[in-house]
Amino acid sequence: MANPLLADTPGEIHLLLGNEAIVRGAVEAGIQVVTCYPGTPSSEVPDTFYRLSPEGKYYFEYSVNEKVAMEVASGATVSGAMTLCTMKHVGVNVAADPLLTLCYVGAPGGLILLSADDPGCHSSQNEQDNRIYARLAGMPVLEPASAQEAKNMARDGLLLSKKHGAPLLLRTTTRVNHLRGPVEFGPAPDPGKPEGFKRNPSKFVPIPAFARPMHLALMERMEALREEAEQSPYNTVSGQGDLGIVCSGISRAYVADALDNAGLAAKVSVLNLGFSNPLPERLCLDFLKSASKVLVVEELEPVVENELRVLAQKNGVEIEILGKDTLPRYGEFNVTMVENAIRELVGEEVLPACDCEMPELPTRPPNLCAGCPHRGTYYAARKVFGDDALYSSDIGCYTLGLLPPLKTADFLICMGSSISAGGGASKVNDKPVVAFIGDSTFFHSGLTGIANAVFNSHDVLVVVLDNRTTAMTGHQPHPGVDKTVIGENDHPLDIESAVRGLGVTEIRNVNPFNQKKTVAAFEELKEMKGVRVLIAKEPCPLYARRVYKKVSPQVAYVADTCNGRFECLDHLACPAMYKEGGKAAVNPILCNGCMLCLQVCGHIKAKKRGS
Structure with missing residues (x-):
């Protein structure tokens, strides 16, 4: 029996994650190709396609980075293939080069780029608003506010993209990706085979002579799509009164709840924009003319607000437009925040700040998992370099080495930057530079950093933390893995061979749980100059348990001889260790049996698991 997400069962209702709903919508459209680079909050979309790929009628791949994913798409x-490309918001920065030109070339088979934005930086280094990318590139934008809309917009967006040959941006946010809601299914037709390539160099090869008319064609497509937006069922007006609210994306849900809570639905008119770019100007202009004052509710940048201001000015509409002077330009909204903005709009008293006394919760700083091999690598690096080195960090689990006692992240920019930024720092600092990068990130964008460092004679020690998976975003495969959750990787790439092929001659391989050898390798490489690489290889314990079925037969325990100096906790900060009765102790349930702590403190011993 087919998985429910793939089955042709129109009318059925399922409780789905927003990301799962997007998968179903793509299936209903007849999706044929899916590419991605995983990144929270988008990861469940490609992970679901990957899990279903043995029975799905589409091609799926985890590409090595977002640029490559966009190029394959x-x-x-x-x-002629109907295509979905998924990534988190910062991934669009990486994919921007092919994306902006693809908008000139067009998408004959239909293409959606899922940009999962992250207001509030729940799992990201910034909270950029990718609706601005859509304006820059010339892309229509759909913004769902519920699981049902996520499904419908994925389906309708792909069909609309194919109709107009225009790449389309499906802009979600963390709340939409990770909400759950009822979703009514539509038909799921057999996607059939892609239509195939139709040779037309003037359409598909953007040399300057062809690119200029392509730009004009892009603008014409966007005007045709504006007409689609004018008639779209995702753009609606409700309510009555001369006070108006314009909202887009998840803000539409906040507005609906706020009006319901405050009992103000009968006092205001609401323009909901689910198809937000190109702006449906006639619909918006009629709404502005019917109102005396308008509040624009949108998370992050004042994109719609500014477009409405321009529209009003161009058409001589005298109206007060409120937006970012009332609501913040950063972070996520919530219902209370939006309700108070609406109360101000209608002249009612705002809700007081909550004065209820909440008990202080214990702080829980981010920490590497018990048994994480990165802890062994960081401990060895600190032992050899201490504070005498600059530590260039990267995006991944290993960023959790930031806090004491490990303290191995001095600066961080983006995926793959540890090597390049570390090389730049080495040119203007006297201290040695140690650059940490994960195995998935190495294949994502570390290879070019290595090539640049070798070519420009940077003095940097690169540490590749190879835990055999893309750990932070959910254990997705990458080119270097030998095994995945659904089988073997037939073509694993060897990191050492890749590094050697890029011109690095000094390479060391260690298991970070062997502290003697790891420290010795760091000490040896510390005395060298130029680009040298240490590969610290040991599987993520969660991944090893899940894929390799590897569970250590031993756990650590603290002997009665413990003197209560707590050096083990102070140097390792392993979450399986804690203080009890003036001495250190080990939680056997959390202990992964890596035995790193035994090499740090002689009062810690090993015993058989369960004894």
């Missing part, structure tokens, strides 16, 4: 859609 581009080749598929110009060959």
Whole structure:
């Protein structure tokens, strides 16, 4: 029996994660190709496609980075395949080069780029608003506010993209990706085979002579799509009164709840924009003319607000437009925040700040998991370099080495930057530079950093933390893994061979749980100059348990001889260790049996698990 997300069962209702709803919508549209680079909050979309791929009628791949994912998707859609490309918001920065030109070239097979934005930086280094990318590139934008809309917009967006040959941005946010809601299914037709490539160099090869008319064609497509937005069922007006609210994305849900809570639905008119770019100007202009004052509710940048201001000015509409002077330009909204903005709009008293006394919760700083091999690598690095080195960090689990006692992250920019930024720092600092990068990140964008460092004679020690998976975003495979959750990787790439092929001659391989050898390797490489690489290889314990079925037969325990100096906790900060009765102790349930602590303190011993 087919998985419910793949089955042709129109009318059925399922409780789905927003990301799962997007998968179902793509299936209903007849999806043929899916590419991605995983990143929270988008990861469940490609992970679900990956899990279903043995029975799905589509091609799926985890690409090595977002640029490559976008390029593979581009080749598929110009060959007539209905295509979905997924990534988190900062991934669009990486994919921007092919994306902006693809908007000139077009998407004959239909293409959606899922940009999962992250207001509030729940799992990201910034909270950029990718609706601005859509304006820059010339892309229509759909913004769901519920699981049902996530499904419908994924389906309708792909069909709309194919109809107009225009790449489309499906802009979600963390709350939409991770909410759950009832979703009514539509038909799921057999996608059939892609239509195939139709040779037309003037359409698909953007040399300057062809690119200029392509730009004009792009603008014409966007005007045709504006007409689609004018008639779209995702753009609606409700309510009555001369006070108006314009909202887009998840803010539509906040507005609906706020009006219901405050009992103000009968006092205001609401323009909901689910198809937000191109702006449906006639619909918006009629709404502005019917109102005396308008509040624009949108998370992050004043994108719609500014477009409405321009629209009003161009058409001589005298109206007060409120937005970011009332609501913040950063972080997530909540219902109370939006309700108070609406109360101000209608002249009612705002809700007081909550004065209820909440008990202080214990702080829980981010920490590496018990048994994480990165802890062994960081402990060894600190033992050899201490504070005498600059530590260049990267995006991944290993960023959790930031806090004491490990303290191995001095600066961080983006995926793959540890090597390049570390090389730049080495040119203007006297201290040695140690750059940490994970195995998935190495294949994502570390290879070019290595090549640049070798070419420009940077003095940097690169530490590749190879835990055999893409750990932080959910254990997705990458080119270096030998085994995945659904089988073997037939073509694993060897990191050492890749590094050696890029011109690095000094390479060391260690198991970070062997502290003697790891410290010795750091000491040896510390005395060298130029680009040298240490590969610390040991599987993520969660991944090892899940894929390799590897569970240590031993756990650590603290002997009665413990003197209560707590050096083990102070140097390792392993979450399986704690203080009890003036001495250290080990939680056997949390202990992974890595035995790193035995090499740090002689009062810690090993015993058989369960004894």
